[in-house]
Amino acid sequence: MDHSRADGHATDSMSRGGSAGVPADQATVRRSNLALVLRHVSACGPCTRSAVAAATGLNKATVTSLVSELQARGLVKEMGPQHAGSVGRPGVALALDGSRVGALGMEVNVDYIAAIATDLAGRVIIDRRIGFDAMGSGPERSLDELARMAERIVADLDRLGITPAGITVAVPGLIDATTGTVVVAPNLGWRGVAVTERLSHANIAADIPVAVDNDANLAALAEYTSGVAAGTSDLVYLTGEVGIGGGVIAGGRLLGGADGFAGEVGHVVIDPSGESCRCGRVGCWETKVGLAALVRMATPDRAYGTGPQLVRDPEERLAEIEHRRAEGDPRVDAAAAEVGRWLGIGAAMLVNLFNPRVIVLGGYFARLADLIIPAAQQTLARLGMSDAVERCRFAASDLGFGAASRGAAGVVVERALSDPTSISIRTPPTILPSA
Amino acid sequence: MDHSRADGHATDSMSRGGSAGVPADQATVRRSNLALVLRHVSACGPCTRSAVAAATGLNKATVTSLVSELQARGLVKEMGPQHAGSVGRPGVALALDGSRVGALGMEVNVDYIAAIATDLAGRVIIDRRIGFDAMGSGPERSLDELARMAERIVADLDRLGITPAGITVAVPGLIDATTGTVVVAPNLGWRGVAVTERLSHANIAADIPVAVDNDANLAALAEYTSGVAAGTSDLVYLTGEVGIGGGVIAGGRLLGGADGFAGEVGHVVIDPSGESCRCGRVGCWETKVGLAALVRMATPDRAYGTGPQLVRDPEERLAEIEHRRAEGDPRVDAAAAEVGRWLGIGAAMLVNLFNPRVIVLGGYFARLADLIIPAAQQTLARLGMSDAVERCRFAASDLGFGAASRGAAGVVVERALSDPTSISIRTPPTILPSA
Incomplete structure (x- = not known):
């Protein structure tokens, strides 16, 4: 996904003169020019055809x-009253058409499944989230639930006259994007789960492409396009x-790495003399700033011991911590400050390596950001x-649990553009004669 | 610096028809097309004009x-005998011209100044290195020495009929590339040193642009373009x-970060309960795998104590360690293995964050790579x-001390292309009539 603006374009007169024009080239040129015009309307619209031509x-x-x-x-519609009969309609403004083509982003996480459908301008049409024990249910039942939710939303969109240009599913794990498979998702307990394959059997129009990607990568894209640090081309x-x-967004592009596995911060060893992690290593960052660490410190009377166990019902535990905080329990403040300290230790590593302008905090970090x-x-x-540190700040995400789904919908929009x-x-185009 | 191939181009007929063609656009189109042809000759040459047109x-x-x-x-020359009089010279192959335009890359490091001049194909014309105590000499005398070396090489190139398209200087520190200033270079003891400004007063043609960049970033580019992992688009x-x-090369591009400070691995804290670093922090990676750590472990009888001191005469110390190794001193093997272990600990962090295919080891790491x-x-x-680890390997650089200078020359070539x-x-072009 490349968010950089096109800085050149192919013209429709490429193959004139002595060069060997072939039909395939003309199709490529046409496609490239369609994208050029669509991106201009998307970024600068409403605008007239003349303005598009000039730009x-x-x-x-x-x-x-x-x-x-x-x-x-x-993909594009005319705004305001049409001047019937005037060739080229010079005064009519063009804008993205939000009425027929949409995008569907979904997310499977430890204790919920979420979905956000948007139009091509990124405006949210449907925003849903259901509590679901994806870890306890196993991949098969989780994917059944995901498929059911996708079917319902596609049907709801259909009633609105909207077809999604695609579906992208966010999963907290390493993804093989080419096959649409979750290689491993430790917190879900998944390994080798073919998400795209399963959704291809759902009751959804076969021509809607399905893709899978890493949840945090998609959330980073959402922050870059529409969050508190929107437009910051170097952010973590x-x-x-x-x-x-x-x-990681680096130079305005998502950092993928050789296999799309980049940005896997959770199991970076940050304290070699620290606690055992359930991954088998010692002192992973997750043992210091994961929800289990917060729960253990903030509600020691309710923690599941000190072992490498998962937190059951994360949302419930977080609600309890917020409740105790409201009641003035000093352990919550102390726990959050300790999480903050370890977050700063790891962030120093990230700042030295990535030199970002902003570190956006999502999930429960955002809920307790002031602490x-x-x-x-x-x-x-x-x-x-x-x-590097002097020029870098933390910021709390305001996208909430929808960050990954929103980023997933954004990837679909990006592909369509x-x-x-x-x-x-859907209807045959009216090709107007040249002016 | 973008190494991606151009996948589109602007034609010389852009401004025909109804669009508002302006002279500035035509110049831009011409420049873009010159670059397109030059890159094709550079990448695929020798090739004929017909082949360039087709491609x-x-x-x-x-x-x-x-x-x-x-x-x-x-920039381009014809190969082999010319078919005099034939319009378009269909059978004549084109290649990069190595006879008149070159590139000069230089490096100031702790104990040496180095320079490599290449032609546009990256072939080395001049390769020089002098021992110089840049740290002890201070920035002013160091830059005087750098300027003298640049003057001598530019003069030598001039005698060969070659003018460098630019000079890029590698420095081990944080660089403000826009002003050509070293923000801070801890191992040189420099802060706020205007390298470009100083070289502008050297006795070098004023139209040769001078730039400054980080040594390891430039070396990474050299590895990407011509080293043991050449062409690997994700490497550290x-x-x-x-x-x-x-x-870091990520997706075929150098990872710069917001200020060009990315990839500063030396002072990432890797052992919070470890030794003090001369930067004031505790447990920086440098304290584990820097030359001082190796010297301390391999030659304890000759080390400068355990304090945060610099290694004097690094090349001499390394030669001594290699000598002792040849004599069978087991402490050398043990020390190198311990460096390797800490290198692996830090590399695990880098693999989780960057997901590279190869980690290329330069400097003294390459000299003791087998250990x-x-x-x-x-x-x-x-x-x-x-x-991610299963798909990543270590490789020893074979570019030696020339890696940064070679990368610096590469940046100059890239800019020219x-x-x-x-x-x-130099001579007026012969514009042939259209075929």
Whole structure:
């Protein structure tokens, strides 16, 4: 997924003169120009065809033809009253069409399944979340539940006249994106789970493509496109849940690594003389700042011992901690400050390695941000390279539990904007004659 | 610096028809097409004009005109005998011209100054290195020495008829590339040193641009373009010297971070209960795998105590360690294995965060690679995320002390290839008529 703006374009006159024009090239050029026009309308709309022509360098007749096709694919619409009969309709503004094509992002996490459907402008149409014990239920029943939710939402969208351009599912684990398989998701207890394959058997139109990606990577994209640090081209996203997820935006692009496994912060060893982690290592960052660590410190009377157990009912435990905090229990403040301190220790490593401008905190970190961030910032200032640290701040995410689903929907939108021909034509386009 | 191949291009007919063509656009299009042709010749040459036209989609008359200009700028030459009089010279192969335009990369490090001059194909023309106590001499005298070396090499190149397209200087520290200033270089004891400004007063042609960049980042680029892991689009480069430098190639691009400070691995805290570092923190990676740690363990009778002192005469100390190893001193093997173990501990963190395919070891790590790598690989396998670790290997750099200078020269070449108009015309181009 490349968010950089197109800085060049192919014209429809590429194959004139002496070069060997072939049909395949013309299709490529057309697709590239459709994307160019669609991105311009998406970023700068509402705007007229003339403005699109001026900004893209395409001639107006070409723009008119491209816009017709984008209209036919349900991607662009005209705003306001049409001036019937005027060729090229110079005064009519174009905008993204939100009425027919949407995007569906979903997330399976330890104790819930969530979904967000948006239009092409990222406006939320449906936002759902159900409590679900994905860990206890196992992959098969979890995927059944996911499929049922997807079917219901696609049906609901259909009643609104909207077809999703695709479905992307966020999972907290290592993903093989090419096969749509979860390689391993420790906190779900999954290994080798073919998510895309299962959803292909759901009662959903077969031409809606399904993809799978890492939850924190998708949440990082959501923060980059629409969160508190939107537009910050170097940011790190950290989410505090039962596990600790991380996603890195570097130079405006998601850092994937060779296999899409980059940003796996949870099991970085941060205290070689610390506690055992349930992964078998000692002193993983997760043992210091995961929800289990907070629960253990904030509610020692209710903790599941000191062993490497999972936190059952995370949302319930967090609610209890917030309740005790409201009642003035000093152990909550102390626990959050200790989490903040270890968060700062790990953040110093991240700042030295990634030199981000912002570290966005999601999950439970965001819920207790006012307690966690001061301690984290103080520790970071002490341990990080000062020149990089001075220019980096923590920020609490305001996307809540929807961050990963929103990022997943964003990936679908991005794909549609990059290749408008992936959206099928419902009505034949009206190709206007050249001006 | 973007190594990705251009996947589109602007044609010379962009402004025909109804769009508002302006001269600035035509210049941009011309520049973009010059770069397109030059990159193709660079990557695929020797090749004919017809082959360039077919591969780029430009028409042959345009290619002929562009090639004429590239010849006039000394960037492209014809190979073999010319078929006099034949328009378009279909059978004549084109190649990068190595005779007139070169690139100069330099490096200031703790105990040496190095320089490598290459032609546009990256072939080394001059390779020099002098022992120099940059730390003891202070920035002013060091830059004087650097300027003298630059003057001598530019003069030597001039005698060969070659002008460098630019000079890039590698420095082990945080660099503000926009002002050409070293923000801080702990191992040199520099802070706020204006390298570009100083070289602008050297006796070098004023139109040769000078830039400064981080040594490990430049070395990582050299590994990516011409080292043991050439072409590996996700790699981490680590160099063991007095300090520990790191550079990261992610998705085929150098990871810079918000301020170009990314990849600063040396002062990541890796053992909170470890030794004090001379930076004031405790347990930095450098205290475990820097040259001082090796010297302390391998030659305890000769170490400078256990304090946070610098290693004087690093090359001499390393030679002594290699000598003792040859004599069978078991302490050398044990010390290298211990360095390898801590290298593996830090590498596990890097693999979880960057998911690289290869970790290239430079500096003294490469000199003792056969001792260090087995211990490092074993520790990495134990501590890293298994799915990422299984696909990652260590490799010893074969670029030696020249890695950073070579990467610096590579940056100059890259800039010339991206904008051929930055190279001045020596003879007026012969613009041939369109075919």
